[in-house]
Each structure stands twice: as structure tokens, then as C-alpha cells.
Amino acid sequence: AQKITQTQPGMFVQEKEAVTLDCTYDTSDPSYGLFWYKQPSSGEMIFLIYQGSYDQQNATEGRYSLNFQKARKSANLVISASQLGDSAMYFCAMRELIIQGAQKLVFGQGTRLTINP
């Protein structure tokens, strides 16, 4: 079964600095997908970025980029020029096939990011 590990329970960063949130994964499936979600204090889960295992380039979405290192099985999220509104819980997740073609997400433990002014 797939497993996702986020080893940083909490991180504190100064505003405008770049921040890297760590995520490592374990799977024997050659085809997989990795996701990052943001959860502000309001509780909603916001999709940030997706990386497929066969994608040649690292995914980017605005200030978010995914540092995908396949050999090391890591998929770190990089946020450039952090803002106060980036303070939130961040979850890394991996896609897993279940049955009847359905897929589910397996989540890591999460990292709470706090941006200091």
C-alpha cells in the first residue's frame, strides 16, 4: 500500500522568504500521482498542485512549485515569496487505485506553516 510521510509537524518562516515543505512517499506502482492541498483555519481543503509520475518537468502553479525527485521518492512543495495568507496546514497526498477504476487519495500527517510578519 502507498504511504506518505511529512516529517515537519510545524514550520515558522518570515514573510517574503521561500519555504520548502517536505514530503516523501512509498509505492511499488510505476504510475502514480502526487498532490498538495492547503487547509486554512476555516477548514476547507484547497487543491494546490499535481505531479504525475511520468511528467518530465516539475509542476508549477503561480508561487507554488513541486520539487519532484523520483529516485529519492520525494515531492516537496516550494512556496516562493511567502505571504501572511500562506499560514495554514499543508497536506501531501498520493493517488491510489482501489476498485472498479476508482481512485482514492492517501494523505500525509500534514505540516502547519506559520508566516511571521
Added chain:
Amino acid sequence: DVKVTQSSRYLVKRTGEKVFLECVQDMDHENMFWYRQDPGLGLRLIYFSYDVKMKEKGDIPEGYSVSREKKERFSLILESASTNQTSMYLCASSSAGADFNYGYTFGSGTRLTVV
């Protein structure tokens, strides 16, 4: 523009009560999921459904059941609520196939407290 709606944002129930958490999606998604979120444990899958009337156990189904009588609605049932079921409950839906690259659409969550 709400796409996945959970019926309650906050809920307080007594030990032993039967509790219903409702989730409705308007995106015609085939798949629906119930997770619970606890500090330090991330999101853990309770049950999922890939079609109407179809349900499958996730990683932590004990003490829960589900119902999916219509495509758009997926209900989580706590048969006899206990204090260890105090948690944040998140409903999600997704389409099948390649569109899954967008992952899930989540509801806003229900924070359940069992006293």
C-alpha cells in the same frame, strides 16, 4: 458556487446517540469519500462509494456505516457515538478516470464533538 455541501459545520452529540452526517455534491461525480482528520494523523479514509448503492470500507470503518441511495448524496452514520469519534469529518467527491488529476473536491468539514 458551492460544489460539495456538508449539512453541519459544528455538531455536538451525546455518547450513545445515532449521528447522521450528510454530504451532497452537484458535480455528477461517481466517487464520494468520508475522511476523518485528527492532529498528527492527517486524513484517514473511513468509507468510500464508487457508485450508487455501492460502498467500500476504508482504513478505519469501525463504528461507522454509510448510505448512498442517490448519486449526489453520501451519508455517514455513527451508530452509537463515542467520545473517541470526536473529530473533524471531511466529505469529498471526484470523477473517475483522467479527471482525477484534479484530485478531490472537498466539503467544508463538520467538526463533531461527542460529550
